[in-house]
Amino acid sequence: KGADGNYLVTLIPGDGIGPEIAESVKKIFAAAKRAQPYLGGVEGIESVERESGKEGVAAHSRDEKAPISWEEVDVTPILKDGKTVIPDRAIESVKKNTVALKGPLATPIGKGHVSLNLTLRRTFSLFANVRPCVSIQGFKTPYDNVNTVLIRENTEGEYSGIEHEIVDGVVQSIKLITYEASERVARYAFHYASENGRNKVTAVHKANIMKMSDGMFLTACRAVAKDYPNIAYDEDLLDRVCLRIAQDPSPYADRVMVMPNLYGDILSDLSAGLIGGLGLTPSGNIGKDASIFEAVHGSAPDIEGKGLANPTALLLSSLMMLRHMGLNEFADKIEKAALTTIAEGKAITRDLGGKAGTKEYTDAILAKLAKL
Ligand code: NAD
DSSP states (O other): OOTTSSEEEEEEOOSTTHHHHHHHHHHHHHHOBOSSOOOOSSTTHHHHHHHTTOTTOOOOOOOOBOSEEEEEOOOOOEEETTEEEOOHHHHHHHHHHOEEEEOOOOOOOSTTOOOHHHHHHHHTTOOEEEEEEEOOTTSOOSOSOOEEEEEEEOSSEEEEEEEEEEETTEEEEEEEOOHHHHHHHHHHHHHHHHHTTOOEEEEEEOTTTSTTHHHHHHHHHHHHHTTOTTSEEEEEEHHHHHHHHHHOOGGGGGEEEEEOHHHHHHHHHHHHHHHTOGGGOEEEEEOSSOEEEEESSOOOGGGTTTTOOOOHHHHHHHHHHHHHTTOHHHHHHHHHHHHHHHHHOSSOBGGGTOOBOHHHHHHHHHHHHHHO
């Protein structure tokens, strides 16, 4: 916490539409007030005083804003020892605060540029990527009942980056699976399920083909399942899940799905497609040293600076962040204001079929918040 008693959170506005949608989130956080009347004074002490009949201490409500202070940092890469790296200040800020909200970062195309997203993932050992997809009332898609949570192993598997050409025309790419990383992500999946009222964990795999690598992933999941007797555990093949989820996503609303890296990358985009795509899908990268929350979409250079961006995905990511920090009350309130604004459909952005810009949409949420 900072000197003002607020939680300090690193804010990386990012590139393209990033600063526009980050601004919207900041405005909404500044307007979100605590729902319960606050009884003043040091919590707990005053109520004891009142009960003991001590005079002169009146209960009053206080306008308490979401207790977050943003520490804004720039991650524009700098050249250090011939390499492009993230500035130290940004790294230090995330290290210190351990929680960050991040806008999209444009990945330059061409050799010599490291992906900053990958750098952040490696720097902070962000081992689990959590992607919930929930149908949004008022935004019509072929499915009304999507409520999936997918947790993707974020550090190894097919994305280990170990590739080489053995001889001309023959390339080998290594899928690396370790028990340690599999166990770590499985444990987080069970923890997430138990914290979020989901009663089942399904490990998604291709162990019928990749008997050793996915087989070990499953061994780790089974071992962790034993520590969570109240959470059911089962396993399903990736192809079968893709088929079933596209036919009827409703059976997946009770559980958390956990899987190796590549499967999670693909299945999470499939799930995002079920609820209407990129403007609405949040994510959280959970790590050992820090957690970074971000929208799934990129920097949308085609609409940069035009005031048209939909800030919902970043806003929903920030609500995941609040819940991760145990600040559920604020998250619920902001979520209600945003979702009712979308459901009403009067001030929604173009990607959702409306006519509003970022500002009108944000103002509509602020108006809703003022009444909650
Ligand atoms: P993109 O997600 O930026 O855009 C795809 C399409 O969706 C565009 O038409 C865009 O206008 C629209 N869109 C995306 N977000 C929107 C929003 N919030 N509101 C309204 N419309 C929205 O994908 P891209 O064009 O392939 O990538 C652009 C850049 O972003 C690339 O440099 C890419 O590397 C980077 N990127 C970054 C991240 C990240 O930081 N996590 C993720 C994906 C892509």
